[in-house]
Structure formats: C-alpha cells, structure tokens
Amino acid sequence: MIRTESLTKHFGEKVAVAPLDLHIKEGTFFCFLGPNGAGKTTTIKMLTGLLQPSGGRALVGGIDIQQDPVAAKRLLGYVPDHPFLYDKLTGREFMRFVAGLYQLPEDGYTESMEELLAMFGIAHVGDQLIEDYSHGMRQKLSFASCFLHTPRIVIVDEPWVGLDPKNIRFVKDFLRRKTREEGLTVFMSTHTLGIAEEIADAIGIIHNGRLLHTGTVKEIMALSERPGSLEDVFLGLTNDADLEAT
Amino acid sequence: MTPFNALIAAKLRMARHHVASVRSQSRLKVAVLTTAVVLIWAGAFAFFYLGFAWLLRFGGSGQGAFVFGELLLRQSLGIFTLIVFLLLIFSNILVAYATMYRAHEVVYLLHAPLDLRTFFYARFAECVVFSSWALAYLGSPMLLAYGISTGASPAYYAALLVFFPPFIVIPAALGAIIAILLVRVFPRAKAWVLFVVVTLGLGIFFLVAGNVLHQGTDDEQVIMSILEASARTQSPLLPSYWAAQGLMACGSHDFRQAGYLFLLLLSNAAFFLWVGGELAARQFYAGWSYLMGQDRQRIHEEGKGVLGQLERFLPWLPNPARVLTIKDIRLFWRDPTQWSQFVIFFGIMAVYIANLRLTGHQLNSPLWRSWIACMNMGAVCLILATLTSRFVFPLVSLEGRRFWVLRLAPLSLRQLVWQKFALSVATTSFFTVGLALLSGTMLRLDPLYFWLTVYSVALTNFALAGLAVGLGALYPTFTEDNPARIVSGMGGTLNLLLSVGYITIVVLIITLIMQWRVMELFDRPGLFWYALGGGLVTITALSAACVVLPMRTGLRNLEHTEF
Numbered sequence: 041m042i043r044t045e046s047l048t049k050h051f052g053e054k055v056a057v058a059p060l061d062l063h064i065k066e067g068t069f070f071c072f073l074g075p076n077g078a079g080k081t082t083t084i085k086m087l088t089g090l091l092q093p094s095g096g097r098a099l100v101g102g103i104d105i106q107q108d109p110v111a112a113k114r115l116l117g118y119v120p121d122h123p124f125l126y127d128k129l130t131g132r133e134f135m136r137f138v139a140g141l142y143q144l145p146e147d148g149y150t151e152s153m154e155e156l157l158a159m160f161g162i163a164h165v166g167d168q169l170i171e172d173y174s175h176g177m178r179q180k181l182s183f184a185s186c187f188l189h190t191p192r193i194v195i196v197d198e199p200w201v202g203l204d205p206k207n208i209r210f211v212k213d214f215l216r217r218k219t220r221e222e223g224l225t226v227f228m229s230t231h232t233l234g235i236a237e238e239i240a241d242a243i244g245i246i247h248n249g250r251l252l253h254t255g256t257v258k259e260i261m262a263l264s265e266r267p268g269s270l271e272d273v274f275l276g277l278t279n280d281a282d283l284e285a286t
Numbered sequence: 287m288t289p290f291n292a293l294i295a296a297k298l299r300m301a302r303h304h305v306a307s308v309r310s311q312s313r314l315k316v317a318v319l320t321t322a323v324v325l326i327w328a329g330a331f332a333f334f335y336l337g338f339a340w341l342l343r344f345g346g347s348g349q350g351a352f353v354f355g356e357l358l359l360r361q362s363l364g365i366f367t368l369i370v371f372l373l374l375i376f377s378n379i380l381v382a383y384a385t386m387y388r389a390h391e392v393v394y395l396l397h398a399p400l401d402l403r404t405f406f407y408a409r410f411a412e413c414v415v416f417s418s419w420a421l422a423y424l425g426s427p428m429l430l431a432y433g434i435s436t437g438a439s440p441a442y443y444a445a446l447l448v449f450f451p452p453f454i455v456i457p458a459a460l461g462a463i464i465a466i467l468l469v470r471v472f473p474r475a476k477a478w479v480l481f482v483v484v485t486l487g488l489g490i491f492f493l494v495a496g497n498v499l500h501q502g503t504d505d506e507q508v509i510m511s512i513l514e515a516s517a518r519t520q521s522p523l524l525p526s527y528w529a530a531q532g533l534m535a536c537g538s539h540d541f542r543q544a545g546y547l548f549l550l551l552l553s554n555a556a557f558f559l560w561v562g563g564e565l566a567a568r569q570f571y572a573g574w575s576y577l578m579g580q581d582r583q584r585i586h587e588e589g590k591g592v593l594g595q596l597e598r599f600l601p602w603l604p605n606p607a608r609v610l611t612i613k614d615i616r617l618f619w620r621d622p623t624q625w626s627q628f629v630i631f632f633g634i635m636a637v638y639i640a641n642l643r644l645t646g647h648q649l650n651s652p653l654w655r656s657w658i659a660c661m662n663m664g665a666v667c668l669i670l671a672t673l674t675s676r677f678v679f680p681l682v683s684l685e686g687r688r689f690w691v692l693r694l695a696p697l698s699l700r701q702l703v704w705q706k707f708a709l710s711v712a713t714t715s716f717f718t719v720g721l722a723l724l725s726g727t728m729l730r731l732d733p734l735y736f737w738l739t740v741y742s743v744a745l746t747n748f749a750l751a752g753l754a755v756g757l758g759a760l761y762p763t764f765t766e767d768n769p770a771r772i773v774s775g776m777g778g779t780l781n782l783l784l785s786v787g788y789i790t791i792v793v794l795i796i797t798l799i800m801q802w803r804v805m806e807l808f809d810r811p812g813l814f815w816y817a818l819g820g821g822l823v824t825i826t827a828l829s830a831a832c833v834v835l836p837m838r839t840g841l842r843n844l845e846h847t848e849f
Contacts, residue, residue, distance in 0.1 A: 091848045113696040124687035128620035130586045140609025141695035
C-alpha cells in the first residue's frame with residue numbers, strides 16, 4: 041500500500057533521508073521510530089507530497105505522489121504533529137470545508153461528520169471557533185477531519201502530544217480497529233515506544249536519515265541479545281549506530 | 287547586558303539572519319527584485335522632480351514679490367508631512383496592537399523577568415521599524431527632489447537625517463498609547479456603544495475632511511482655493527508642521543529657527559515615549575490579561591446569520607472553489623484587523639463621492655471636464671489598487687501554516703490560485719465598477735468618457751487581481767498571520783508600486799488621446815478613433831500580461847515551495 045524506492049532528501053549538503061526502501065502492505069499498522077532529527081517528519085512529508093524528494097519515488101496505493109498527486113491524495117489521510125487549522129472557522133465549518141475539498145456529496149457526509157465529531161468528543165464544541173480550542177481539541181478535530189473522506193491510508197506524525205490518557209487510548213483503539221476490520225494502512229511516527237510496542241504490526245527504525253532496521257515487533261526485539269522492552273532495543277540500536285559513526 | 291539590550295540584540299541578529307538568507311534565494315529573483323526596487327525609487331524621484339519643476343513654472347522666475355510656484359511647493363511639503371504623520375499614527379495603532387498583544391512571542395516575553403516598561407520600549411522599537419521603513423523608502427525620493435528643485439543648501443539634506451527619528455517616534459508613540467487605551471476600553475464596551483463611537487468618530491473626521499476639501503469656486507478661483515485649502519492643513523501645533531518648517535529653515539540657513547523646531551520635535555518625542563512607557567507599566571498587563579481571558583464560548587451555529595448561510599448563496603459554484611470561497615469570506619469577516627481597514631476604505635470612498643457632487647457642477651470648460659474625467663478614472667483605479675494591495679495580496683500568505691490542509695487535499699495549486707483570482711475580481715469589481723458608474727453619472731460625463739472609464743476600471747480589476755494574487759504567490763509569508771505585516775513586506779510593496787505603475791500607464795494612454803482630441807490636435811477626426819482603438823488594444827494587452835505573467839510565475843513558485 042505504501043512503497044518507497046530509493047526515496048532521498050537532501051537539504052543542501054545535509055542528507056536528511058538517505059535512499060529509503062520501504063514496503064508496507066495493506067492493513068498494516070506501521071510505526072516509524074527514530075530520535076529527534078532522524079528524518080521521520082521529512083519522510084512523512086515526502087510520502088504526503090508536502091516535500092519534493094531529491095531522488096527516488098514514493099508510491100501511495102500504487103500511485104506516485106509526485107506524478108499524480110490528486111489521485112494519490114484521495115486515498116490519503118494525514119494528521120500532523122502541530123495541528124495548524126483555520127482559527128476563525130468553527131469545528132463544523134472546518135469539517136464541511138474539508139468535505140468540500142474532497143468533493144464529498146453534500147447529503148452523504150453530514151451524518152459521518154457528526155459521528156466523527158461525537159466519536160472524538162468534540163461535538164459539543166463543534167460550533168465554537170477553533171481559536172478557542174485547546175491543543176488536544178485541535179488534535180482531535182484534525183483526526184476527525186482526516187477520517188471524513190474514509191481514506192485507505194492514514195499517515196500520522198507524533199499524534200499523542202496534547203491528548204489526555206483517555207483520548208490516547210481511544211485513538212489507539214480506533215486506529216487499531218480500523219486496520220483490523222477495514223484494512224486501513226497506518227503509518228505512524230512516534231517517540232512513545234511503549235505504544236508502538238503495543239499496537240504496531242511492523243516497525244521501522246531510522247537514525248541520521250538511514251533506515252537501521254525494519255520488521256515485525258518480534259523481529260526487532262530479537263535484534264537485542266538481552267531481553268527487554270522495545271525502548272531498550274531502540275536505545276541499544278541507535279547507540280550502536282552512533283558509535284559506528286564516530 | 288540589560289534585558290532591553292538583549293531583546294534588541296536578538297532582533298538585530300534575527301534581521302541579520304533574514305538578510306543573510308537572501309543568499310539562498312534564486313539569484314534571478316534577487317536581481318529582479320533589486321532592479322525593481324532601484325527603478326521604482328528612481329521613477330518616484332523623477333516623478334517628483336519633474337512635478338516640482340512644473341509647479342515652479344507657475345508665478346514667474348522668482349524675482350517678483352509673490353512667487354506662486356514656490357508657495358505651492360512649500361505647501362506641498364507641509365501637506366506631505368501632515369499626511370504622513372496622520373497615516374503613521376493610524377498604522378502604528380494597528381502595528382502596536384499586533385506587536386504588543388497578538389504576536390506569539392508576547393507570551394514568552396511576559397514569562398521572562400522583564401518589567402513592563404522594558405517590554406514596552408523593546409516592542410515599541412519594533413513598531414517604529416515596521417511602520418516607518420516604507421516612509422524612508424517612498425518618502426526619500428520626494429524629499430530629495432524637493433531639496434534639489436528648491437536649490438536647498440547641504441544643511442537641508444543633513445536635516446533630513448536629523449529630523450527623521452523624532453518625527454517618526456511621535457506618531458509611533460501616539461499609536462502605541464492609543465492602542466493600549468483602546469484595549470483597556472473597547473473589549474469591555476457594549477457593541478452598540480462601539481458602533482456609536484466609531485460612527486461619530488468617522489463622521490467628525492469626514493466632516494472636517496469635507497470642510498477642508500470642499501470649495502465652492504468658479505474655474506478662475508481654483509488655484510486660490512487650492513492654496514486656501516492647503517493652508518488649512520498647516521497648524522503650528524502639529525509635529526508635521528515643525529518637521530516641514532524645520533527642514534525648510536535648514537534649507538534657507540535659518541539654523542536658529544531650525545534648531546528651535548528640532549528641539550520641539552525632540553522634546554515631544556521624548557515626552558510621548560515617556561507617557562507610553564508609564565501607561566504600559568500601569569495599563570498594559572491588565573488589558574492583555576483581559577484579552578486573554580475573554581469569553582471562550584463564541585458560538586457560531588450552522589445556518590445562523592449571513593456567514594452561516596453562505597453555502598445557500600453560492601450553490602452554483604462547484605467544489606472545491608465553493609468551500610475555498612466560503613472559507614476566505616468567513617476568515618475575512620471574523621478578523622477585526624481586516625474589516626476595520628475595510629471601514630476606512632469605505633470612508634475614503636464616501637469623501638471622494640461627496641467631493642464629486644460639487645466638482646461636476648463647477649467645471650464647465652471642455653478641457654477641464656476632460657481632465658476631470660481622466661483624473662476620475664485614475665482615482666477609481668487607485669482606490670482599486672489600495673483594495674487589491676491590502677486585501678488580495680495577503681490571501682495566499684494567509685493560508686500560512688494551514689497550507690498542509692490544502693496540499694493534502696486532492697486539488698491542484700492551479701485551482702487554488704485561480705479561485706483567489708476569481709474571488710478578487712468578483713468582489714473588487716462590485717465596488718469599483720459600481721463607483722465608476724456612480725462617479726461618471728455624478729460628474730455628468732459624456733457617454734464616450736463614461737464608458738471609457740467603466741471599461742478601463744473593469745479591465746483594471748483583472749490586471750490588479752492578477753498582480754496581487756500572482757505576486758502574493760511569488761512572495762508569500764507563510765509564517766505571518768497578520769495581514770498588515772504581510773502587506774508591509776517587500777512583496778507587498780512591489781505589488782503596490784507595480785499596480786500604481788500599471789494604472790499610470792493606462793490613465794496616461796487614455797488621457798493623452800482624450801486631451802489631444804479636446805485640444806483638436808488630431809489632423810483628421812478619423813485619426814482620433816484609430817488612436818483610441820490602438821490605445822484600447824494596448825491597455826487590454828497590458829492587462830492580459832499583468833494577469834498571465836504574475837499568475838504563472840507565482841503558481842510555479844508555489845509548486846516548488848516546500849512546506
């Protein structure tokens with residue numbers, strides 16, 4: 041469902057993402073892990089078409105995002121780490137705006153819009169201006185709008201910031217259910233290794249722009265000689281990579 | 287290092303990084319921009335120099351007791367400083383509000399162990415730079431041309447540098463003081479009180495402006511009435527008067543008078559600065575925290591009010607253009623910094639229309655009526671230029687950090703920029719073509735002038751929308767949410783100047799052809815129609831270029847911009 045072929049990004053001399061080859065199958069919950077500045081957000085921005093790659097290509101649902109961005113984006117949903125939204129619109133107006141951008145039929149989406157707003161616990165503030173929302177409420181609106189056009193692939197960049205424990209649990213369960221029951225493919229970047237360990241079908245670890253390892257949680261855990269948590273394995277792998285580099 | 291110095295040093299460092307970032311820009315872009323800036327400055331200088339030379343031709347060679355041209359020139363400097371002074375006060379109210387209350391860094395600065403005076407003076411320095419750099423750029427050609435035209439001594443040019451700082455500090459301090467007071471008073475006042483106060487204020491302003499500008503005169507008295515009206519704008523109690531008179535005193539080696547006026551400016555600048563600091567120390571925090579703690583339950587129910595029913599008014603527009611248009615309209619009307627300027631724009635239009643009522647009746651000679659028709663065309667087009675420069679240019683930038691929403695949606699950037707173009711043409715045409723029809727009727731223009739005006743204004747709507755949207759996409763400022771600041775950048779200034787340049791060419795072509803006709807300079811009557819046809823084809827082609835070229839380059843720039 042998501043495939044990258046030697047996907048590369050340079051910022052001047054700096055290699056932000058070295059040739060990256062990934063293949064994520066339909067219905068997979070993929071967690072992309074890496075320290076700060078590893079290249080996670082840059083990869084996500086290339087997958088969503090927000091950044092042009094310096095080399096290689098990104099295929100979403102079999103469509104090259106650079107060659108046919110409009111068709112690829114119809115399949116895609118995205119939740120950014122910082123939910124910058126239109127402050128002077130209300131939550132409902134923003135949902136209707138997104139519905140219009142995706143050209144959803146007028147009479148078809150109102151019900152699912154209300155369902156999503158209720159599901160994410162923001163229906164009661166749906167007629168308030170977004171500028172009055174807390175960070176967590178914006179994040180929830182961002183999630184709700186992302187699912188309005190029933191995407192087949194959802195890309196999420198560090199979604200837990202600003203969410204309370206109850207909502208973290210809800211989002212986790214919601215995404216997991218979608219992948220299991222509806223075949224949704226999720227690509228999530230996160231620093232919260234405990235959650236990744238709990239819900240991921242597959243994991244990729246990126247460090248200094250290079251993909252260190254990819255595989256199922258079990259395969260990644262097996263990389264460490266000593267049994268421990270994913271956090272221990274992650275820290276061990278990235279420390280080893282730092283030592284090799286020096 | 288004191289906190290104030292640390293804040294200013296950080297700002298200077300940021301400015302230095304900003305300038306250094308030019309190195310990473312395309313060389314072609316930098317070269318085009320630099321050339322445009324230099325050419326525009328030189329063009330403005332030439333315009334003022336030739337204009338002053340023309341004025342000096344009135345009233346003889348200067349040997350007589352009464353030299354009318356020189357008098358006109360002195361009055362024009364006085365009017366210039368007064369207009370600048372009033373504009374600076376107004377722009378500083380907006381800039382001070384945005385800088386001291388709305389900027390993201392305010393929260394951070396208020397966490398720091400800064401006393402409010404230091405906070406005020408540091409933010410004030412930023413306000414001064416923001417609100418006055420355009421004056422330095424656009425005012426300098428006029429002031430230099432004035433000095434050269436009047437043969438001023440070298441002291442005049444030195445005085446320009448010396449008089450400038452206190453002259454800009456006074457309106458900046460007044461603007462900041464007014465902003466602090468408004469924040470303390472306005473949020474608490476009820477809506478109807480605000481409405482009455484604003485209406486009364488605007489009414490008094492336009493009454494005074496109308497009183498100064500309306501002159502019931504015959505053709506022969508026009509010149510004297512201009513002098514009378516311009517004399518009314520001069521008051522020895524105004525800092526603009528001190529600056530203008532001080533500069534002229536320096537130019538004529540009257541250093542005693544110049545020194546006195548400079549000290550007057552300086553002491554007033556220091557006084558208002560002190561008042562601003564004390565007021566900030568006592569009133570800023572209360573106003574700021576009140577703003578932060580305002581009612582957070584602003585409900586806008588679906589289907590209620592005009593903004594809630596926009597979908598019903600535009601059912602014929604297909605998506606995504608419809609939702610983009612509705613979104614733009616809602617964001618515009620819910621942003622007070624936008625509509626407050628819109629109200630002032632309507633005030634200017636009202637003054638203009640009020641003056642037309644008299645002008646149309648007063649001037650009966652065909653030559654003057656032809657001039658009036660052409661100037662009316664220019665005035666309506668300039669009103670349009672202010673609309674597109676202030677409200678249309680920032681449209682792309684205002685998508686800002688929300689651009690990811692649009693970039694993720696299945697729509698092309700081409701659809702987005704053409705939607706902004708169409709929205710601009712539709713809204714500005716409504717006002718300006720309406721104004722062209724109204725002014726043409728009030729001035730009782732001949733049918734030929736009437737329809738020429740309407741056609742030129744309609745065409746200008748397309749051209750200026752193309753320039754504003756195209757340049758807005760070519761020079762976007764995605765990190766800034768304040769439209770006033772977006773407009774005051776280099777891209778906004780370039781857009782304004784190119785818009786004025788376009789209008790000058792269009793009005794000049796039409797004026798030349800029409801004046802030649804009135805002065806019977808065409809050998810044969812048929813030649814006039816050929817010339818008019820050629821002129822119309824030329825301005826139509828120029829307008830098409832003003833749409834296609836900026837839109838294409840702006841779109842290309844957006845397509846290569848990474849978010």
